[in-house]
Amino acid sequence: MATTINEIIRDSLELIKAEHLNLTPDNYAKVFCKVAKQKGVIVEDCQKVDKYTKKLDPNIVTDMKRFNIGNIDELLAFLVAKLNRANEGDALKMVNTLATLTKRVLQAITLLHDTKATSLANASLERLDFHQNLQSIDLVKEKWFDFISNYDDSYLKKLDAFGHVTKDDLEVMVRDLIKILSKDDSTELYKTLVPLIIASLSPSIASGMNDELASISNELRNSPDALGTPALQQEIKHLISKRIDLDKAEVQKKVAALDKILDEINKKILELIQSSNFSHEQVKVIKKDLQSINFQQDSFETVQVKLLNIASSLESETRSLSEKMISNQETITKLQNRISKLESALLVAKQEVKEDYLTHVATKRALANEMNRVEDAFMRYKIDYTLCFIDIDHFKMVNDTYGHEAGDVILSTVGKILRKYIRQVDFVGRYGGEEFLVILPSTELAQAIHFADKIRAIVEQFKFLYKNERINVTVSCGVSQRSQQKSKDETLSAADGFLYKAKEAGRNQVMPVL
Known part of the structure; x- marks a missing residue:
């Protein structure tokens, strides 16, 4: 019997749920009696309505059938209504x-x-x-x-993208939307565009218009609305054109300087051909002339070093060349070919100085040059930047377990991930063995932390395979914003300090936490 009662209770609850009824005592009692009757189980409480109905007048019973009365409360309500009703x-x-x-x-x-x-x-x-x-x-x-x-009114939440809208009153909601849509946001838009315009006007190669740039930068920061005036728009166009012309002229000047060096080398070689008795002394003159050239830009220092190496090679080889130069034109041709190869090697060497051979991101020296550049932009034009240190967790363990070749594969892959997900204006380089540094210009601290956490999640989910074996790799990150520190060096130290805290806190995380 107990099993039958439990089945009736279970079936009653399922029927209430299926018919979308509220679980009240009245609904439960009615459904319970219905299920019990279907199962042929006689429950005394369920028979009370029939018991009292038999004692009523037949006319009243007939009237009751129209109301489908199922429990004592409904019977009493019916009888009270019947008694209280004055007339039909x-x-x-x-x-x-x-x-x-x-x-x-x-x-x-x-x-x-x-x-x-x-x-x-x-x-x-x-x-x-x-x-x-x-x-x-x-x-x-x-x-x-x-x-x-x-009923689902969640579609109204889409209005939140435009501002606060009252959704309980349709008339008020329409009035709010009209107010929002008619609002003039041009000032906020100009404030957003100002840092981008200043960055686009910042010095690239030439430096002959720094005062003009500083002047217009201050004007834009103080009055962003001025961007909407034709006069300032024309001045910006003029500065852009002037910047391009100055850059072209500066590049031509540098190329001319290199051409002059090569012309001097060719001239001295021709003199050697005509006067082989003084070849050794003449090569010394070439080396002296090259050493006297003064380059103003760091990017051309490597070129100067390589050309000096060319002169050193000539000094060694022309000891025996002087006796053969006049009679053997073929030797002259070989020398010219060698110069061409050295020039090609010079270009390759220049690229290698800027790019890490394994990860194909910037070298530490190139990082230092870029840090100087963004720091100069910060000091001159207040263009902020953020630094992000990224370090591979337990990298020594990976090398010890799988070998240095596996470690190189992981370093190369992490470098590839960083190159893929940085913006075009960002700069990434290899700071140490398994440590990378990302420079994020015009980026707030919260945005930089979001970027670092994105890289952390991508690396964690990436499938690093070495000889068909999966290697789990994670990174820890430390982030620091320049405007929150006193100097460039303190910004680096702060980012490195947060990286250390991320390591201490268990790795595979970003510090600071927002």
């Missing part, structure tokens, strides 16, 4: 009044600008107008229940 006419008036009220409510719903609610309200009005049977009205009632249960 009052009840009919009440029904008509409620029907009219229902119509007015439904008509009001059709005006609320909701397609589904309007359609359902019109269908309900049709049922009331044509005096449909109870089954038809019950069907509409269930549809209203489904509408209320499934």
